[in-house]
Amino acid sequence: MLIRVIYVSTAVGPQTSTMTHSILKKAQAWNKANNITGVLCQGQGVFLQALEGERGVVTKLYSRIYADQRHTNVVLIHCESIAERRFEKWSMAHVSLSDIDPKTKIVWPEFDPYSASGLLVMARIDELLATGTTIQSPDS
Numbered sequence: 001m002l003i004r005v006i007y008v009s010t011a012v013g014p015q016t017s018t019m020t021h022s023i024l025k026k027a028q029a030w031n032k033a034n035n036i037t038g039v040l041c042q043g044q045g046v047f048l049q050a051l052e053g054e055r056g057v058v059t060k061l062y063s064r065i066y067a068d069q070r071h072t073n074v075v076l077i078h079c080e081s082i083a084e085r086r087f088e089k090w091s092m093a094h095v096s097l098s099d100i101d102p103k104t105k106i107v108w109p110e111f112d113p114y115s116a117s118g119l120l121v122m123a124r125i126d127e128l129l130a131t132g133t134t135i136q137s138p139d140s
C-alpha cells in the first residue's frame with residue numbers, strides 16, 4: 001500500500017547550500033533505490049517535505065528523518081493512503097523557498113505550515129512545484 005506523508009520542521013542553524021547539497025545527495029540516492037518520491041521545500045528556517053512510497057518504507061524513512069539533528073520541532077501534518085503518486089517524477093525535488101520570484105505571488109512569509117491544514121499545505125506544495133523555476137530536473 002502506498003502512502004504520502006507531509007511534515008514540517010525547523011532547521012537547527014543556518015540552511016547553508018552545503019547542508020542542502022548533503023541532504024539532497026543522500027535523499028535522491030536512497031529514495032531512488034527504495035522507490036520513494038517526493039519534494040523538499042526549504043528556506044526561511046523551515047523544511048517542508050512530502051514523502052511517497054510503500055507504507056513500511058515511508059514509516060522507517062520518516063523516523064530516520066525525524067531523528068536527524070539538523071532539524072527540530074518535526075510535526076507530521078498530513079498522512080494518507082494513495083492510489084497514485086503526485087510526485088512520481090522526482091526521487092526528491094527541491095524547492096528553495098528563499099529563491100522564489102515575488103512575481104509568482106507566492107507569499108511564503110504569510111503562510112505558516114505549522115498551523116495550516118494538511119490539504120492546504122499540499123496545495124501550496126503543488127503551487128511551488130508549478131512555478132518550475134527552482135526545482136531540480138525530474139529523474140530521467
Ligand SMILES: Cc1cc2nc3c(=O)[nH]c(=O)nc-3n(C[C@H](O)[C@H](O)[C@H](O)COP(=O)(O)O)c2cc1C
Pocket residue numbers: 023026027028030031040047049061064065066068070071092
Ligand atoms: C530535512 C531533511 C530531509 C531529509 N530527507 C531525506 C530523504 O528524503 N531520504 C533520505 O534517505 N534521507 C533524508 N534525509 C537524511 C536522513 O535524515 C538521514 O540523515 C539519512 O537517511 C542517513 O541516515 P543514517 O545516518 O541513519 O544512515 C533528510 C534529512 C533532513 C534533515
